[in-house]
Structures are given as structure tokens and as C-alpha cells.
Amino acid sequence: MAEEKVLNWGICGAGKISNDFCSAMMTLSRYEREHKITAIAARSQEKAQKFADIFEAPKAYGSYKDVANDPDIEIVYIGVIHTEHVRLSMMMLEAGKHVVCEKPLAPTWQECKKVLDYAKEKKLLFLEAVWSRFFPVYDAIKDEVNSGNLGDISMVTTQFCIPIMSVERLCRKDLMGGVLLDIGIYCIQFACHVYGEMPEKIIATGSLNEEGVDEDGCVILLYSGNRKASLVYSGKTASGNNTATIMGSKGQIFIDDCFWCPKSVKLTDTTLENKIPEGPSPYNFYNSGGLRYEADHAFKLIRSGQLDSPKYGYKDVEMIHKIIDEISKQIGLKY
Numbered sequence: 001m002a003e004e005k006v007l008n009w010g011i012c013g014a015g016k017i018s019n020d021f022c023s024a025m026m027t028l029s030r031y032e033r034e035h036k037i038t039a040i041a042a043r044s045q046e047k048a049q050k051f052a053d054i055f056e057a058p059k060a061y062g063s064y065k066d067v068a069n070d071p072d073i074e075i076v077y078i079g080v081i082h083t084e085h086v087r088l089s090m091m092m093l094e095a096g097k098h099v100v101c102e103k104p105l106a107p108t109w110q111e112c113k114k115v116l117d118y119a120k121e122k123k124l125l126f127l128e129a130v131w132s133r134f135f136p137v138y139d140a141i142k143d144e145v146n147s148g149n150l151g152d153i154s155m156v157t158t159q160f161c162i163p164i165m166s167v168e169r170l171c172r173k174d175l176m177g178g179v180l181l182d183i184g185i186y187c188i189q190f191a192c193h194v195y196g197e198m199p200e201k202i203i204a205t206g207s208l209n210e211e212g213v214d215e216d217g218c219v220i221l222l223y224s225g226n227r228k229a230s231l232v233y234s235g236k237t238a239s240g241n242n243t244a245t246i247m248g249s250k251g252q253i254f255i256d257d258c259f260w261c262p263k264s265v266k267l268t269d270t271t272l273e274n275k276i277p278e279g280p281s282p283y284n285f286y287n288s289g290g291l292r293y294e295a296d297h298a299f300k301l302i303r304s305g306q307l308d309s310p311k312y313g314y315k316d317v318e319m320i321h322k323i324i325d326e327i328s329k330q331i332g333l334k335y
């Protein structure tokens, strides 16, 4: 059956998140029938081969371009550092591949738009991998928000604080480091998930390191009708409580630590647990098994001929990156 045709994946980058993505994808119950890790590409052949051996991928390439040139590959996962996202996305789209690219697609909406417009022109799927949005519990949150059970929602809070400023790709400006693009984006996507519209006003603060990348931020989003969201994120300190709350006149939703990939969500009358199996290769990041949902979503979209995701599509990328643009402007962040 056409719907079950295996999706042949090419993976760009043999780093931490690519490991987690491949391992998570292999936990899907329909993995064998729907997905195949066909090729791994890294900057060195040796590194690619080591990674390919772990995931039993038949091909290992020492150049990302080889993935673009491989006619067997239908979709590419881009799991490299921020500075390479636009270049590799354009390269893969040009070669006729669907693309799932790690967040952030780019530091500005203008650059994101270039990629989205090209994907549309080429009639290919492009997903910015804001993985939270593909968790089934995020659908449940949205349903509860829309149900009216909470009454009038007027306040959203999110907190994402983990000490990551010593990570090289995050503290260096030439690697497009900084916390707004790396973790602040999760707080923003959460507020956008709840309110589904652009705020009327944004008030942002953030400190820059000596290289000029941001290390922390406090952002207030003001929506029509006095509705608000408060976002706190930091790469300098741990909070131990990276939760999110949605507050309404009749009830609340509480998303447990870590709100961007939750294991548990407390809705008005019920608590949802989200248990995800361990993959064949140990994960580098918390609850990375949840990366399986974006692979599954990509499969379903492609096989049903849908090229703009209803869970996190073009209009969502636009909203989130326009908010990032405004925060960057206010805190003096420029790459």
C-alpha cells in the first residue's frame, strides 16, 4: 500500500541530537514498515561510519552534499549547529528532499521565510523541529484550552533555566549561540500554542555575554483583553522547576518539568502521563524519546500529501520568529 511505503531518511550531523532522533525514531511501533535510516552524513567519513554502525544505516558519507545527491533519500533530518540550518535546508530542498530541520531554522524571520517559500515552490515538506508541538499531550493541552473548561484564560507562565552557557555552540557568537534561539524559543512556542495569535506588545530584557550572545531573558507578552504571558529562560542557572502553567477564570493546566517535552500534564480534571520507551542508543537529552513524534508526523504528512503541518506549520514558524525578531531587537542581539 502506498501509505506504508518506507520513508528513507538521510541524517545530517552525527552529534548529540541526531543520535537522540535516530534512537527515538526506532522506538516507533511501525518503525520497520515506515522508516529507514538510509544514510548518515558528517563532516568526517570516520565519524559518519561510527554513527552508521550504531544505527545499522547502510550508507555513511563524509559530506552533507552526498545526502543531497543520493537518489534513495526522500527526507533529510538536519541535526547540526544553528549556523548551518538555512544553508543545508536550501541544499536539500534544491535536491528535491523533504526536510526536518532542528530549531531554530534561522535567527531572523526574513531568513526563515526564504526557506519556507522555497519549500512551497518545490512542493516539499519543511518542518522546523520544534518537537514539543508534535507531542500528543500538546494536542490535549490545545483541546483543553479550546474546550472552555478553563473559563477566560488570562495568564501563561513558562520557565526554562538550565546551566548551558559553557556549551561551545551556545556561548560563541560565530556559532549563533545564545539562549533565546536555543531555549527561549520553547517558552515562546508555548505562549503561542495557548493564545494562537501575535501579542500586541512585547517587553523583553536579556543579558549578553562578552561575545554578544544572550545568556538569559525575561519576556512579557501582552495580548488583547489584558491577557499575558511571562517567559523566563536562562543558560546561567538551573531552576529545578521548568514548568508551565495556563491560568483561566475557572481552572488551570499545569505542565510538569520539563514543559517542552513533558512526561505528565495536569488538565482541569485529569492527569495525562506520557511514557516513552528508551531507544537502542542512550539519549543525550531529557525525554528525547519524544523526538519519535516528529518523525511519525513527517511520515503521515508526506504519505497523505500534506505539506504544511497543522501542528506546527508556516503560520506558527512566522509567529514565533517574528516574536524572536522583536526580542532580539530589544536586547541588542544581532548575528
Ligand SMILES: NC(=O)C1=CN([C@@H]2O[C@H](COP(=O)(O)OP(=O)(O)OC[C@H]3O[C@@H](n4cnc5c(N)ncnc54)[C@H](OP(=O)(O)O)[C@@H]3O)[C@@H](O)[C@H]2O)C=CC1
Residues within 6 Å of the ligand: 012, 013, 014, 015, 016, 017, 018, 041, 042, 043, 044, 047, 079, 080, 081, 082, 102, 103, 104, 129, 131, 169, 175, 182, 285
Ligand atoms: N529537540 C531537542 O531537544 C534538542 C535540539 N537541539 C538542536 O539540535 C541542534 C544540534 O545540537 P546538538 O546536537 O546539541 O549539537 P552538537 O554539539 O552535538 O553538534 C551537532 C553537529 O553539528 C556539527 N558541528 C558541531 N560543531 C561544529 C562547528 N564548530 N562547526 C561546524 N559544525 C559543527 C557537527 O556535525 P558533524 O557530526 O557532521 O561533524 C555535530 O555533530 C541545534 O540546532 C539544537 O538547537 C539540541 C538539543 C536538544
Ligand SMILES: O=C1OC[C@@H](O)[C@H](O)[C@H]1O
Residues within 6 Å of the ligand: 162, 164, 182, 183, 285
Ligand atoms: O533544545 C534544547 O533542549 C535541551 C537543551 O539542553 C539544549 O541546549 C537545547 O538545544
